[in-house]
Amino acid sequence: MTMTSELPAASVEPGAEPRKSRKNNPEKTRENILQEAIVEFVQQGLSGARVDAIAERIHTSKRMIYYYFGSKEQLYVEVLEKLYGDIRNTENRLHLAELAPVEAIRRLVEFTFDHHDRNVDFVRIVSIENIHNAEYVKRSDAIKAMNNTILDSLGEILRRGAEQGVFRTGLDPLDVHLLISSFCFYRVSNRHTFGEIFQIDLPDEHIKQRHREMICESVLRYLQA
């Protein structure tokens, strides 16, 4: 789920646009609520989020949240689906098949890295879901239905690399994906504790570039024949 692709717009901006939902634009009202719900759930977690807090952000009353979403849980599920959906929509634009295996891997790793770096909201909601044992992801048919192409792309690259003798054989795409994702995700998800314990400012641009290079090289070395 940690995936990878093009620019899904950086993290949602909080109350950036207090777009008046009123009057009588149901589609807009609904979208409005969802946007502010993302902010609240991402910042506070599922238990920590307050329906009142979301209501305060929007211009329609709290009652609307129940009108459109039925319950806090359902709203959370839709937030989850929205953030997962945004991610998925950015995939399949890498055109990795056109690149040489080493270049394709490099591009894939860099993309994954940048992607997590830019989508803190997504990283946080996934962490929150794991605290809840992925209960809501499991429950969501929408997320199940999302087509996941990353393993296919990666598998194809590895196969080409092996054929060309630049990568070794017998590699499982899923393992490689785990190797890539873990670094890209953790760097963002754990930046607060890691940063505090080791006194390092992970978001620093200089450090970020160093780490981007590190994970690229690390993966490539691991794949090499």
Next chain:
Amino acid sequence: MTMTSELPAASVEPGAEPRKSRKNNPEKTRENILQEAIVEFVQQGLSGARVDAIAERIHTSKRMIYYYFGSKEQLYVEVLEKLYGDIRNTENRLHLAELAPVEAIRRLVEFTFDHHDRNVDFVRIVSIENIHNAEYVKRSDAIKAMNNTILDSLGEILRRGAEQGVFRTGLDPLDVHLLISSFCFYRVSNRHTFGEIFQIDLPDEHIKQRHREMICESVLRYLQA
């Protein structure tokens, strides 16, 4: 913070021992509360945890929680400190200095891997802390005071390896530590969403061994001259 050493007993078992705290054994009563608080906070998070739920697990009343800890937040901080402390206490027993560089790295990586694998509670509480922006870790002098030796150990190994020509020079121990930790942590922290999305059972013993080997080899290849 993710680190390193020998077996600190697997995750706390829930209401396993409803040891009667009564009567008049403050040390035990306190410890008792803390143990059950770990279970609750780790399962539910900070906001999701219920003081009542903790009270139900112990035989002393809910009132005792406030008698000993003052507030839910303070209890959470002590849970945090306990889990961090357990981790730290297992460090410094690896005696890595006695091993050849490559062996030392292998041992360190395997230890880190096993350690996270066995300490799901710790992994979860760290995830929870990050959702709270490490607010409570930052607030805890006890955690600040915990001696963090992992970077020293790792640095010493890298230096020896470079001297002996087996590792390249210019490596930052902190970067390497991040590389190791991220994989070991993520594999546990995100097992629910990752497992669900990619339909893989990460805790499976067979898969676990394959991943253990992968992170070892990956790190060693990255370090090699």
Next chain:
Amino acid sequence: MTMTSELPAASVEPGAEPRKSRKNNPEKTRENILQEAIVEFVQQGLSGARVDAIAERIHTSKRMIYYYFGSKEQLYVEVLEKLYGDIRNTENRLHLAELAPVEAIRRLVEFTFDHHDRNVDFVRIVSIENIHNAEYVKRSDAIKAMNNTILDSLGEILRRGAEQGVFRTGLDPLDVHLLISSFCFYRVSNRHTFGEIFQIDLPDEHIKQRHREMICESVLRYLQA
């Protein structure tokens, strides 16, 4: 603050009217709560008052108190403002400017006397506030904004009296107001201890009239040239 004017209805009657607030009459519900809150705070003080006790008096649940007032403290502040406001609203109806100086003073003193005698609630809440060092009065902008005309009226009378040679010159209206208020207030505020220690029934109608006359004469003699 102890002052002056026409009959603002005697002390609030306790649970006299358990008026059904339901349904959907926010103004009434709010007023309802406030009325019963006055009773509770006046009887029990700020610390002694119980939100539950107020809730029991009204037909809407305790939850409503927080819905409309936010906190016990805020409810207390509004009680304070209400009682101060009732007092202020009774001022400016004396038309003292139309009376000869001696008559005006007599009328003012009698009014003040009667006013305190009838408004035990106000006397009690002011006593309570002083136990709290007027913390909440200081905090209330509403009370600050209340126009206080008593000193102006009194000053005007003193000036006229001095001009006419019936009062001496150099009198500070504030001092005179203090002289009048202290007697009228104390007689009510301390009736329990004073009555007990000296075995006198201050509310007795006969005694009351005697004291009413005493403070009138006392003040007039003090002012006389």
Next chain:
Amino acid sequence: MTMTSELPAASVEPGAEPRKSRKNNPEKTRENILQEAIVEFVQQGLSGARVDAIAERIHTSKRMIYYYFGSKEQLYVEVLEKLYGDIRNTENRLHLAELAPVEAIRRLVEFTFDHHDRNVDFVRIVSIENIHNAEYVKRSDAIKAMNNTILDSLGEILRRGAEQGVFRTGLDPLDVHLLISSFCFYRVSNRHTFGEIFQIDLPDEHIKQRHREMICESVLRYLQA
């Protein structure tokens, strides 16, 4: 109860002397608790006072409060008795019988004024008692037993004044006492609200002397034949 006499030591000083009660000096421990209880009750009122807060001030544990006093209410009663007793003990030292009537009254009024001015604790506890309808004063046999000589003294002065033709006849000592006490008490008890509403600093030394003179003159004029 507002009485009158010589220097009973200014208001109790808070934690001024953290006299170690320990070890094994029951008389001192008891006294210690009582002193700190005065501070707490006077500052917070009966409902507002916290047994814990008193315990924190003393060096013996909270348990001692119950050991010596049985309950919070009983402790409060003893505080009440102590403060009333201190007052009474300062009486009967004025030797007013030796003075000419006018001088005696002047001395009595000034004494009463100074006395209240110096004994804020007493003024506050009396206010607190009135909030509680003098319930505990009524309950205390000790206070009942305290000999109250002020009315006798005052009556004797008025009688002599009438005989000598300087005071009018038919005056009730109790009424005169009420006139004097009310001003002296109110000036202290209501200094917070009065000061805030009318923006005057009643404790100011200059203002105090002016008011001291005013109440003297006011009473004397009232008494004059």
Next chain:
DNA sequence: TATGAATGAGACTTCATTCAT
């Protein structure tokens, strides 16, 4: 479609007090 008013249930916390030695 939209919404202001209302709420039961339960959250965290504090209180004066008693237990047991």
Next chain:
DNA sequence: TATGAATGAAGTCTCATTCAT
């Protein structure tokens, strides 16, 4: 005489949700 440990009851307040139009 002295006390550390423990607590039932009640306190203030918050929560997601429904009522009624």
